[in-house]
Amino acid sequence: MSDFGIDVERRADGVAVVTLRNPARLNAMRFEMWEALPDVTAALAADRGVRVVVLRGHGRDAFASGADISEFATRRKDARQAAAYEAVTARVFEQLQTLPQPLVAMIHGVCIGGGLALAACADVRLAADDARFAIPPARLGLGYHRRGVERFLALVGPSATAELFFTARQIGAAEALHVGLVNRVVAKEDLESTTDHLVAAIAANAPLTLRAAKAAMVDALRPAAEREPARVEALVAACYESADYAEGVRAFLEKRAPVFRGE
DSSP: OOSSEEEEEEOTTSEEEEEEEOGGGTTOBOHHHHHHHHHHHHHHHHOTTOOEEEEEESTTTEEEOOBOGGGHHHHSSSHHHHHHHHHHHHHHHHHHHTOSSOEEEEEOBEEETHHHHHHTTSSEEEEETTOEEEOOHHHHTOOOOHHHHHHHHHHHHHHHHHHHHHHOOOEEHHHHHHHTSOSEEEOGGGHHHHHHHHHHHHHTSOHHHHHHHHHHHHHHTSOGGGOOHHHHHHHHHHHHTSHHHHHHHHHHHTTSOOOOOOO
């Protein structure tokens, strides 16, 4: 096994876990890791057995400490190279945001720069109480892609986004919760069990409903000219035509837990 990479575990309960692994650098994202993620997300998107995806960092010290700065001198040394690099990362962010399944980020420790940009693509973010967050470009002199700024504006609003970008300071888990950067903060020793309970509850719900809801959320956040309301409406209609809908109603009337099959 390489010293770094993207690891994927598919569990029998419909949960897939994607792990960012580069422990020697607090899971900093090497270029090869950015390149690998689109294939990973495409495979998960096409897998009807996957009902929810967890994104995490290897170990318990970091989600991801950002892009690997040791590569900047060769990968992002000028505007042309930076544009090529950002084309790769932009594809990753777009695919994570539009993943048809719910995406949950489980955040231990350091979550900075490109790591925070990855976490921001998740639908739900759970953080340990030792988590630390920052957007450091102002201390590096690099430009931040417009779509990335838009992502944070949609997530935490203009004032919090401005402070994060302008100061480049680190904030702790409590402040991240206060500004809306994360959904929940729990004790470090409880983060994995809390995440497991959340994703198990999601995975037990109707997959077609989850996909329709996710598609509606993604579509609503797109620029008006790029929206596809007919596609969202078709996904909603498919729910009503599904065997899962009949099972859900029947289970409710019979006062039992439904068993959904995604069909």
